[in-house]
Structures are given as C-alpha cells and as structure tokens.
Amino acid sequence: MPRHSAGRPASAVLRRVLVALLVTSLIALAWLAFRGYQVRGALLEARAGLAQAVSGAGSGRIDAFVLAQQQASADVRTARGAVQDPLWRLAAAVPLAGRSFATVRDSTAVVGQVVDEVLPPLLEGATDLQEGQLLADGQVDLPLLAALAEDVQTSEAAARDAERAATAISERYLPPPVADARGDLVSQVQQLADGLTTGREALALAPAMLGADGPRRYFLAVHNNAEVRGTGGLVGAYAVVRAERGRLSLDRVGTNGDFETAPAPVVDLGPEFSARYDSEFARSYWSAAVLTPDWPSAAQIMAGLWRQQGGGQLDGVLGVDPVAMADILAVTGPAQVGGRSIGTQNVVDFVMRDEYALFADENLERKRVLADLAEGVYTKVSAGGYSAPAMLSALGRAGGSGHLQVWSAQPAEQSIIAPLRASGALPGEPGSYLHVVSNNAAGNKADYYVRRRVSYVRTAPGEATATVELTNTVDAQAVPPIVIGRLDEPAFPVEPGQTRQLVSVYVGAGQQVRRMFVDGVEASADLGTERGHGVGTVLVEIRPSRPTVITAEVTDPGGLLTYRQQPLVVDDELALEVPYVVD
Numbered sequence: 001m002p003r004h005s006a007g008r009p010a011s012a013v014l015r016r017v018l019v020a021l022l023v024t025s026l027i028a029l030a031w032l033a034f035r036g037y038q039v040r041g042a043l044l045e046a047r048a049g050l051a052q053a054v055s056g057a058g059s060g061r062i063d064a065f066v067l068a069q070q071q072a073s074a075d076v077r078t079a080r081g082a083v084q085d086p087l088w089r090l091a092a093a094v095p096l097a098g099r100s101f102a103t104v105r106d107s108t109a110v111v112g113q114v115v116d117e118v119l120p121p122l123l124e125g126a127t128d129l130q131e132g133q134l135l136a137d138g139q140v141d142l143p144l145l146a147a148l149a150e151d152v153q154t155s156e157a158a159a160r161d162a163e164r165a166a167t168a169i170s171e172r173y174l175p176p177p178v179a180d181a182r183g184d185l186v187s188q189v190q191q192l193a194d195g196l197t198t199g200r201e202a203l204a205l206a207p208a209m210l211g212a213d214g215p216r217r218y219f220l221a222v223h224n225n226a227e228v229r230g231t232g233g234l235v236g237a238y239a240v241v242r243a244e245r246g247r248l249s250l251d252r253v254g255t256n257g258d259f260e261t262a263p264a265p266v267v268d269l270g271p272e273f274s275a276r277y278d279s280e281f282a283r284s285y286w287s288a289a290v291l292t293p294d295w296p297s298a299a300q301i302m303a304g305l306w307r308q309q310g311g312g313q314l315d316g317v318l319g320v321d322p323v324a325m326a327d328i329l330a331v332t333g334p335a336q337v338g339g340r341s342i343g344t345q346n347v348v349d350f351v352m353r354d355e356y357a358l359f360a361d362e363n364l365e366r367k368r369v370l371a372d373l374a375e376g377v378y379t380k381v382s383a384g385g386y387s388a389p390a391m392l393s394a395l396g397r398a399g400g401s402g403h404l405q406v407w408s409a410q411p412a413e414q415s416i417i418a419p420l421r422a423s424g425a426l427p428g429e430p431g432s433y434l435h436v437v438s439n440n441a442a443g444n445k446a447d448y449y450v451r452r453r454v455s456y457v458r459t460a461p462g463e464a465t466a467t468v469e470l471t472n473t474v475d476a477q478a479v480p481p482i483v484i485g486r487l488d489e490p491a492f493p494v495e496p497g498q499t500r501q502l503v504s505v506y507v508g509a510g511q512q513v514r515r516m517f518v519d520g521v522e523a524s525a526d527l528g529t530e531r532g533h534g535v536g537t538v539l540v541e542i543r544p545s546r547p548t549v550i551t552a553e554v555t556d557p558g559g560l561l562t563y564r565q566q567p568l569v570v571d572d573e574l575a576l577e578v579p580y581v582v583d
Contacts (some may be wrong), residue, residue, distance in 0.1 A: 103169055103178055107185050110166045114189065117158035118196075125151030129388045136384035140210050140246035149203035156196035163193045201416050209316070209413065211243035216315040217251065218243070219306055222374045223290075223321035225569050226352035226445040226483075228438045228501070230293040231405065231424060232321050232567035233447075235259075235286060235302075237371040239378060240311070248382050253375045255367040259286040259305070266304030269297050276530050293437045293506070293566065294531060295319065295424025296414070299407035316413075319405040319424070321567055322351040324398035325377055331390045332383075335376030338369055342376070352448040352569060360480035402567040421583060426506070428531040432556055433508035435564035436468050436572065438501045441539060443487025446499040448569050449474035450542060455575040456561065464556035464578075466505050470540065470548045472497060497544045504537040505552040506530070506564070517551040 125148045132144045166186045171179055209216060218241045223233035238258075240251040265283035273282075273292075282288045282301070289301040299317035306314060326344045329335065334343030342350055351370065359366035381391070398404035399422030406422050408414045417423045427433070436454055440447055453469040476484055476497030484497045505513055513536030516525035526537040534554065542548045561580040565571055574582075 103182055106165070106169045107182060110162050110169070110185060110189065113158065113162040113165060114192070118155050118162065118192070121151045121154040121158070125155075126389050129392075132388070133384055134388035134391075135248075135382065138248045138382045140248065142207050142210065142212055142246045145203060145206055149200065149206075152196055152200045152203060156193065156200050159189065159193035159196050163189045166190075198420060202420075205408075205413055205416055207246075208410075209243070209408065210246050210248075212245060215242060215244040217241070217312065219302060219311075219314050219317045220374070220378075221290075221302060221317060221319045222370060223319055223567070224351060224370065224445075225321050225323070225567065226356075226448040227440045227443075228447040228450075228566075228568065229290040230437050230439055230504075230566075231290040231295055231298050231319060232403065233290075234440070235290060235319075236367060237374050239371075239374050240314075241378070250375065250378060253371050255371045256286060257364070257367060260309040261285055262305055262308045266308050267300045269300065272529060272531070273297060276528050276535070291439055292530070293424075293435065293504075293564075294426045295405040296407050296418070298424075299405075303409065314409060316406065316408040316410075318407075320374075320398070321403050322348045323401070323567065323569070324403035325351075325373070327394040327398045327403075328377060328381060328391070331386050331394050332377075332380035333386070335373065335380050337373045337376050342373060347373070348569065352445070356445060356480050356483050360482065363482070402565065426531040426533055427562075428509050428533065430510050430557065431508050432559050432561040432578070433506070433511070433533070433564070434466055434561060434576075435506035435533075435566070436466075437504040437506060437566050438568075439504075440499070441488060441502050442485075442500040444485050444499060445483045446472070446474055446497065447501070448483075449497075450499070450501070451570060451573070452568075453573040453575065454563075455577070456563075456580075457577045458556055458558070462555055462557070464554050466507075466552045466554055468503060468505070468550040468552075470501070470503070470542045470550070472499060472542045472544045474499075474544055476544065494541070495543050495545060499542050500539065501542060502537055502539055503550055504535055505550070505554070507534045507554045508557065509533050511555045511557065513552050513554050515553045519549055520551075523550075 128144065128151075129148055132141060134141050134144055163186075166182075166189045169182055169186075171182060207213075220239040220241055221235045222237040222239070223229070223231070224236040225233035227234040235256055237253070237255050239253045242249045242251050262284040265280060267283055269283070277283075277288075277291060282291055283304075286302070286305055289305065290298045292298055299319075302317050303314045306312075325347045329342070329347055330344035334341045336342075340350075346354075351373065355366050355369055359369065395404060399406070399420070402421060402424060404422060405424035406417055407424070408417055414423075418425050426435075434454070434456055436452065438447065438450070438452070449472060451471045451473060453471070455467045455469075456464060458464045474484060474497040476495075479497075484499065486494065486498075486500075488500060490500070505516070507513060509532035512534040513525070513527055516523050516527075516536045516538050518538055518540055523538045528535055536552055536554075538550060540548050540550060561576060561578050562583050563574065563576060563580050564583045574580075
C-alpha cells in the first residue's frame with residue numbers, strides 16, 4: 001500500500017513532464033513549420049525576383065531591375081531571419097534528420113550571394129549603358145563597351161562562386177521536395193553563370209571585331225526563309241559592312257542578282273563534306289552554299305565566292321533573317337522602305353508573303369526592296385538613340401535562336417564563337433541530339449506556308465524513332481505563281497500549291513540514321529555523316545490536301561536530348577517523349 005500511494009505522485013509528475021515536453025515539442029514543430037513556410041515563400045519570391053532583375057537589366061528596363069532587386073533583397077532578409085532562428089539552427093544540427101533544415105539554410109546563403117554580389121555590378125553596367133550612347137551616328141563607344149565587360153566579368157566571378165556553393169550542398173538524405181528545390185537552385189545559378197560567361201566572352205571579342213586593332217570587312221547575308229535552306233533561307237540580299245576603330249559604314253548593298261558562279265570550288269571543307277554534298281555545286285554556287293545547316297561551312301563558301309568574284313577579302317560572314325529583323329526593329333522602331341513603314345509587327349510577313357503579291361510581275365524590283373530593307377535596318381541600328389541594353393538583349397535572342405549567325409575568319413575569335421548558338425555550328429559532340437533540316441527543292445517561295453511537327457520516342461535501349469509531319473497550309477488560289485511555281489518541273493501530276501523539300505534528320509555525333517520512311521513506305525534515303533553527326537535525307541512532296549510523314553529509325557545513346565531548331569518562319573511543334581532541351 002505505501003509503495004502504491006507513494007508512486008502516484010511520481011506518476012503524475014512524470015505525466016506532467018511528458019505532457020509539457022509534448023506541448024513544447026508541438027509548439028517547436030509548429031514554429032519550425034511556420035518558419036519553413038516563411039522561408040520557402042521568401043526563397044521562391046527571391047528566386048523569381050532574381051530572374052526578373054536579370055531580365056530587366058538585359059532588356060534595358062532599369063527601373064524593373066531595381067524594383068526586382070529590392071524585392072529579392074527583402075525576401076532574402078526574411079529567409080535569413082527564419083534560418084537564423086535558434087530553433088532552426090538546433091534542428092539543422094541534428095544528424096540525418098536535420099539535413100532538410102541545413103539544406104534550406106545553405107540555399108538561402110546561395111540566393112543571398114547572388115542578390116548581394118552578382119546583381120550590383122550588373123545594375124551598374126546596365127545603368128552606364130542606358131545613360132551612355134553605345135552606338136550613335138555609326139560610332140560604337142568602345143570605352144563604354146570595355147567598362148561593361150568589366151562589370152559583367154565581376155558578376156560572372158561572383159556567380160561562379162555562388163554556383164560552387166550551390167553544388168556543394170549535399171543531396172544525400174533529402175526528401176524529394178527538398179532535393180528538387182536544391183536541384184532547381186543549382187540549375188538556376190548555373191544558367192545565370194553560363195549566361196554571364198557568354199556575355200563576357202562576346203564583349204571581349206567585340207573591340208577587335210569592331211576594328212579596334214585595324215579595319216574589318218564583313219559580309220552580311222540576308223536570308224529569305226520563304227525559300228528554306230539549311231542555315232535558314234536563300235540569301236536574297238546582302239551588305240558589306242566596314243568597321244574601323246568602332247566606326248561602322250556600308251561599303252556595298254545589293255541583291256543575289258550580283259552573285260557570280262565560281263568556275264571551281266572555292267574552299268576545301270574536307271572529304272566528309274564532299275561526300276555529303278556535290279563538291280562542285282555546293283562550293284561553287286551561292287544558292288547551294290547554304291544547303292548545309294553548319295554556318296561556319298556556309299560562311300567559308302560565301303567568303304570564298306565573294307573573293308573569287310572580286311569582292312576582296314572578308315573578316316567574317318554574318319547571317320540575318322526577317323525574324324531577327326523583327327527583334328531589332330522592336331528596339332529601333334520601324335524602317336522606311338519605298339514609302340512603307342516596316343517594323344517588328346510586319347517585317348516577317350512583308351518579306352516572306354506580302355512582297356510577292358505587291359511585286360508579282362516585277363522580280364528585280366522585289367529583290368531590290370529586300371536590299372533596301374537591309375539598308376534601312378542598318379541605318380536604324382547605326383543611328384542609335386534607342387536603349388542599348390534592349391538592343392543587346394534583342395541581338396542575344398536572335399543569336400540564341402539561330403536567326404542571327406556569326407562566323408569570324410580569325411581562328412582565335414572563331415574558337416570563342418563556335419560553342420555559342422549564334423555560331424550556327426553543328427556541335428560535333430557525342431550525346432542524344434536531333435536536328436530536322438529542310439531545304440527547298442522546288443525553286444519557289446512556298447515554305448512560308450509549311451509547318452512541321454516533330455516527335456521522338458525511344459523504342460529500345462540504344463534505339464529511337466524520329467517522326468516529322470509536314471503540313472502545307474497554302475491557299476493556292478490566294479497567292480501569285482512565284483510562290484507556288486515549280487522550277488524543278490516535275491514529270492508527274494501535282495496539286496495546286498504542292499511543293500517539294502529535301503528533309504534531313506541529324507542525330508548526335510557518332511550516332512546513325514539507319515532507315516527512313518515516307519508515309520509508311522521505306523524510302524531511298526541518302527545516309528551519311530556531317531561533322532561527325534549521323535544524318536539521313538529524303539526528297540518529299542508536300543501536298544496541301546494531306547500531311548507528309550517522315551519517319552527515321554536512329555541510334556540513341558540515351559540521356560538528355562538536345563533539339564536544334566532550324567531557323568524557320570514558325571518554330572516546330574514538338575512532341576518529344578524524352579527529357580530534352582531546345583538549342
């Protein structure tokens with residue numbers, strides 16, 4: 001009895017202690033949950049603010065940059081306050097179970113690094129660029145460009161530090177939501193650092209390419225994607241631009257009527273290229289120079305053809321199409337061409353559709369209008385008076401999508417340009433890769449109306465199937481004959497508006513295209529390689545009445561697929577049933 005009665009108070013005390021511990025634990029957990037909710041929201045807002053700040057700087061919206069940076073800083077302060085809470089620090093110190101808390105703490109530090117160290121130099125550079133005159137009356141301010149390069153280099157170094165800190169955060173023992181958030185942060189910081197590296201490299205090249213060390217001459221090829229070619233479109237007009245100590249001037253502007261056929265190939269691009277293309281035709285004719293999707297190859301041919309016809313030595317070749325012009329004119333405002341206002345809203349349709357109706361019976365005048373447009377866009381750009389950050393952003397978009405392509409005849413410069421999308425170079429690297437390339441084979445302008453849907457599925461280990469569905473949307477009764485005429489003179493009946501293309505499927509370097517089918521029937525495909533990439537090509541008719549379907553059986557090494565978009569009027573519709581990125 002005494003033992004029993006003496007034990008009751010002890011049990012009551014124990015219960016009270018346990019209840020107190022439970023209540024305290026619940027309060028602590030609730031507080032940690034609140035702090036977790038608080039820090040999660042703050043970090044998400046801060047990362048969104050980072051993206052908005054970088055976008056604002058790149059587009060010349062300095063006010064948007066400042067606002068986004070201020071908001072990101074406030075969000076980081078909130079997150080820091082949460083992860084520095086004594087309970088949070090205690091939870092983060094618990095072995096294994098505290099990994100999530102430690103990861104959030106370390107992620108907060110990385111975001112803070114970006115806000116505090118990466119953004120300020122970018123803001124300074126963007127502000128200087130906005131307040132200065134990078135280009136005015138044909139003169140580029142090279143010192144301003146050099147100062148911007150220093151700011152970008154400072155931001156890049158800070159971004160690389162943040163990248164190292166992010167990748168150092170362990171992914172072990174993390175629940176999926178936290179692991180995913182960590183992975184997203186690493187990816188975002190890597191993309192930011194890579195973008196700054198690209199910017200730094202481009203800015204480092206700019207002074208020499210703008211004639212700081214001596215005069216430069218560049219051939220500007222103006223593509224018309226209405227007659228599609230591997231690099232984008234037929235070269236319909238051109239300009240020769242001179243750069244000397246940052247001063248830009250036009251040496252010459254003309255149309256493809258000025259081009260002369262070379263009596264023999266003007267450049268040796270190696271046996272692989274000769275096996276892929278007719279060695280005489282592709283290296284002697286301007287119209288065939290851009291059959292390849294590899295811009296460095298096409299550029300070298302054009303430089304050789306220009307030199308052969310007496311145009312002189314070139315220091316580089318640039319390619320631009322109406323889609324790139326639309327990006328540029330969005331910044332400069334419209335150009336006046338023959339009494340017409342051509343701007344960002346109508347330049348694509350004007351070049352690839354409307355001018356064929358306006359000049360249906362005046363081919364020479366139509367070609368001259370394209371040359372006048374090129375000169376008009378150059379005049380708007382060289383005059384200045386617009387937002388320099390916005391122009392750099394527009395050029396970056398055009399280069400990043402392949403609508404602006406650059407090749408330098410200087411090997412040291414080209415080695416830096418080559419890895420960039422603006423180089424237009426086939427990467428020539430192993431990995432899962434898909435690139436669908438169309439070349440007009442009818443001699444008409446019907447490709448403005450052709451749309452492509454591309455699908456890709458892995459069928460077995462090491463094997464995949466790529467499918468390209470081509471749809472011809474032309475209304476044959478509503479367009480002039482030059483748009484849908486057939487210079488190839490088919491020996492079989494065709495529908496009104498029916499056109500023809502050579503369609504190539506490129507896969508990764510070291511991979512193969514094994515067989516190709518057209519509308520379910522195995523085709524006599526041209527199978528080979530280019531810059532190490534496996535490639536297969538078929539000749540197809542594309543009718544307005546029904547789609548044409550091309551299927552390619554290919555080898556595939558697995559992993560992330562890189563899809564290279566050919567510069568077209570409209571990007572492909574993608575149905576890729578694998579993880580992929582668009583290059």
